[in-house]
Amino acid sequence: MKDTPTYHDRPALKPSGFDVRVAAYVAILGTAGAAQLLALLADREDPDDREGIAQGGRALGLAGALLGSVVLIGHLKTPKRWYNMLRILRPQSPMSWGSWLLTGFGGASFLAWLADSIGWRRGARMAQVPAGIAGAGVATYTASLLAATSNPLWSAAPGPLAAQFGASSMAGGASALALLQRRAGRVRSAQQLEDIARLALIAEWVAMQATEGRWRKEGVAQPIQEGTPALLEQGGGKALGMLAPLVLGAIGRPGLASAAILAGGALMRLAVLRAGDASAQRPRDSLHFARQRRP
């Protein structure tokens, strides 16, 4: 890679400018989407917890869709034209599917919440089905959105990165529900959710190893191994988001463990976004990466 020429060491690509708001959106919708999916799977015949998880999922889904939309619209450089996102559906563009998935997810979450709050349980369960399915979509499409760019770091590992984001979303969704269940004093289902979150963390760790391995192999790993992104990834994503929850869980602080998983997941997304924009501005990385794509 050292012998890759560049044009006066000038960047050959432009950074996206996706800032902390986009990272927040990815984390919020990941958590809300996974919570709705878990709520769809929740066993409503549980004598201890008739509708607790389902209601928690609906609340998280609706709040996440509303908050996420506000954050995302705020990120647009011409926010008053946000509605143009729903002008077309473009199958090649994950941002286009994402806009529709978010709309569907928010709509179904609202209907499920509304039906539940007027006591129409059957209606709530019916709306829960599309909400849970769209939840799986919003929990994972953001990684496809990054993969479908020309950014070396984002596009080098499309499959593993999506697995990493999806698993992180499931860990976050289960942790958010666990926090709600603990607050309501439903300890047994909270413990189940904490177990699910821990298993999702293991899956995330495995996917992360695959992603990082691909980054190193392609010679694009440098931006996430140095500076702020490295701190966010190692200190936030791994130490706070993976190691700390295991320790906190073991010493009997499950609430803090769940909070650490949520915070760590958000910082991991921020690390990937920041490192990607740094990656775009490293001409040797991007030009070497592009040369390796020759048929």
Next chain:
Amino acid sequence: MMDGGLIQPGGQESERTAGVRIEPGRSYGFFTDTTLCIGCKACEVACKEWNGLPADGEMRLTGHSYDNTGALGAETWRHVGFVERMDKRPGEMKPFQSDWIMFSDVCKHCDPAPCLEACPTGAIYRSEFDTVVVQQDICNGCSYCVPACPFGVVEVSKADGKAHKCTLCHDRMKGGLEPACAKSCPTDSIQFGVVEELIERAERRVEALHEAGQDQAYLYGAPGTPGANAGIDRLNAFFLLTERPEVHGLPAAPTRPAARARPSFLSGLATVAGLAAVALIVGVGGRR
């Protein structure tokens, strides 16, 4: 008459200046020949003038040879690059300016176009001239086209919050005029025309250069050549180069970003589905 203003008495101006009729339904582009560029920057100036583009900020010297423009961006749709070769002596140089290489860069109007495929609003569209244009009244500044572009061309302007790039002078073409940069180029390093005809002309030019002793000349962006060999079928604005593409900051094998969307999404969904199955085994508020 439904001619879109393209029919003028005495024929279109483009027929006289570029030898080509501009008609909707055909593919138009640029053939930019680095062996003819003299680095005069008339293209940059003509582009700024015609399109009413503001200056790039403060006047500054980059130290990168005569390139004080720097890069393509929201306010710069033509950019002349300068590469000085210091390693050869007179007599060792190949003919045709092989030691001071000037290169006028521009949006490639890719087919398929990654920026267009990324655009969620439909603001970026493929025009009746097979060019790629941003509709300023629709763009909402989501910025997704910016990382999608494999060439770092499109940019969202800080001034108005919309994405901007070369339109191949869409307005001029509507009026039967050759794009401003090509018309102003004094050496015909920038040639405007029907893409298929330009490719034929460019292939003949490569042969002629090889015969004249410049054996490094090759096309970048014509179908199957570097730039259009790894997912992008062709660049409607393509180039004749004598150096590796990277010397000009061009990727040797840009890919089609949209091809990664589905495999990535399926991998993510499979992971989420797998973990959902795990959740069912663990139990989500399960029966006693």
